[in-house]
Amino acid sequence: MKTATVKQLKDELKHNSTEELVELCLRLSRFKKENKELLTYLLFESHDESGYIEAVKQEIDVQFETINTDSYFYIKKSVRKILRIIKKYARYSLKKETEVELLLYFCNKLKDFKPSIKRNVTLTNIYDRQILTIKKIVGTLHEDLQYDYNLAIEELEE
Missing domain, CATH: 1.25.40 (Serine Threonine Protein Phosphatase 5, Tetratricopeptide repeat)
Structure with missing residues (x-):
């Protein structure tokens, strides 16, 4: 499987609804500890x-x-x-x-x-x-x- 570029991912994400984006983020957080840590930082600690x-x-x-x-x-x-x-x-x-x-x-x-x-x-x-x-x-x-x-x-x- 060939990995998509960041631009391709960005363009594709623009077409998704908020609900779909939330689901994608949650699914992404299940795979790597670093993904979960980054989401934690962005949601709770970045402010x-x-x-x-x-x-x-x-x-x-x-x-x-x-x-x-x-x-x-x-x-x-x-x-x-x-x-x-x-x-x-x-x-x-x-x-x-x-x-x-x-x-x-x-x-x-x-x-x-x-x-x-x-x-x-x-x-x-x-x-x-x-x-x-x-x-x-x-x-x-x-x-x-x-x-x-x-x-x-x-x-x-x-």
């Missing part, structure tokens, strides 16, 4: 972005608390998992400010993590890459936001 950010930060805290610190191998796996979660939630929002906030929070948590990430090259590289990603995104934002976020970045780089 309160700061609340959404706080909820994701709480989840990040929980994830950091459950990291197995027996070896750096387990720490790396867990840190990558947390980063995947952050990227997924940032993708739902589509707001660059949200992504920057979440990545800054992640970098702060990683910087303060015990045992120190400075003893492991891979973890240090993950941290440095996220700082570069934040800088790249901040460069596209409004000047006032750039100033505020650059202060936070400088604090992380100390």
Whole structure:
């Protein structure tokens, strides 16, 4: 089966009634957890972005608390998992400010993590890459936001 393009899907969806669209959304939500999560964000959380950010930060805290610190191998796996979660939630929002906030929070948590990430090259590289990603995104934002976020970045780089 050949998958239709986004334009084709958009044109076809215009011809459906509201009832049919609701049914399609519900059917879509049954197939993948991510579809259900995205619908949850769009319907319940998109109107309160700061609340959404706080909820994701709480989840990040929980994830950091459950990291197995027996070896750096387990720490790396867990840190990558947390980063995947952050990227997924940032993708739902589509707001660059949200992504920057979440990545800054992640970098702060990683910087303060015990045992120190400075003893492991891979973890240090993950941290440095996220700082570069934040800088790249901040460069596209409004000047006032750039100033505020650059202060936070400088604090992380100390």
